[in-house]
Amino acid sequence: MRRWLAPLLALLALPLLTGARDPILVPEVSQHEVDLQQGFTGTELLLFGAILTPEGSRAAQDYDIVVVLKGPTQSIVLREKQKVAGIWINAASTELRSAPAYYAIASTRPIADIVDDKTAAIYELGLKWLQLSPIGAINPQEQIRFSEGLVGLNRHNGLYREDEGGVQVSEQVLYQARIRLPSRVPTGMYTAETFAISKGRVVASASSQVEVRKMGVELAIARFSQNYGFAYGLLAVCVSVGMGWLAGRLFALV
């Protein structure tokens, strides 16, 4: 209940406090922690909230809503396979300093209808506009080819998503969008950003954080493997020898 209470209170209080001409955006995320543990097969986040005019009346018919959920950025090597002497091998590569591990965008209408390319690029609205920061000088054509490759790969894995029309607005005041996290979602701090856009201009934005983390046994195993490699290896050896031996024993009884 409290999760709902906070935005509602803010909703009531804000029109009294602000005298600005900008609309009021009150966003919320259905859960601020996503726990990766046994039984996790992916989940759906609900990004929702309300949009009001400065006067505090219903406003959504004048605004488009865009929500973006972005995972932690990472430095990666992106490799491209080419056919060399009859077989497919990694033949080209590029290094990207800020590839988001996860990126999902949902909007009320296609992004191209809402904002122009320049605005889309500034706010990184859409997979086309991800700022991947390639290291070293590569020509623009090659850069485009590589970023399209990365986007294609991650779309296929369900880690990059674009849902034009994924934001629903009800009663011209409440909006909501469902965003799917697949089971292979990377851990880290995610940012959920909401933009209210009017006549091609971002007039209000707000962001909140979602943490994706391993929990319980899964966290313990991952830490154990990273920090105590030797003991972890011994455990793996003991488990395998023990299970092999036990099976031999049990079947000898049959």
Next chain:
Amino acid sequence: MDVYLPIANLSVNGLIIVGLGAITGVLSGIFGVGGGFLTTPLMIFYGIPPTVAAASAASQVTGASVSGVFAHSRRGGVDYQMGSVMVAGGILGTGIGAVLFNVLEKLGQIDTVISILYVLLLGSIGGLMAKESIQAIRAERSGVPIAARKRRHHPMVASLPMRWRFYRSGLYISPLAPLLLGVGTGILTMLMGIGGGFILVPAMLYILGMSANVVVGTSLWQILFTTMATTMMHALTTHAIDIVLASLLLFGSVTGAQIGVMFSQKANPVKLRLLLAAIVLLVAARMALGLGYRPDEIYTVAPL
């Protein structure tokens, strides 16, 4: 049954993994090979990251070979002296393999190298096995026995310096030969996540010229310790062993292995060898096609 794999970072159907382990277990029980040559590619095909697949498959091979080693040692089928020389070589080999793994991963060529190794090794060994078992079946039918081989071991083995007596194997050869053989399989175990039984057994028979009744036991002995060393090496360097994945695989494979052993006691060994040859050639052909066809994903991502 969904199981979340904490190191591979994804959730899989646990029953499929157990089933995969069971298939390779049955094979290992029947043929006395570890079955790693099947598990690793199948897991990669299922979507598990290649490094995690290779690292976790090694511990599955350990489990599958344990009961085999017990069974063979009880009837005196393990040449511990020869086996220990090979284990020493194997541990050395996993070290070399770990360095190679690192270098190839940095170059981005590890997957290609693994695939090419699979095609070459499985193709040639499978071909040899098929040829030999077809000859054996023909000889059985016609009643004309195959002419005995003229020499015990390869001339290159005989030319190596410093000879030891290996009583159980019935050999007087340089320990460098089994040591080098051990190094070779150690490297392959580290790179490909295989035990190497299907390479070791023919090599021990035809290159070293060991007597047939200790070959399988001794190769299992070598595989047992080399895969243990591989598991430790992966735990210390790649941190890629997923113990949940390994346990699921093990559960399937150790049970499967016992069933396979029961089955192997009833079946005709020559026909079994032909069957194994066919499976090995099938995997090799599949990997070769994978290299030649345009892959689904042209791009791959690795952390910088």
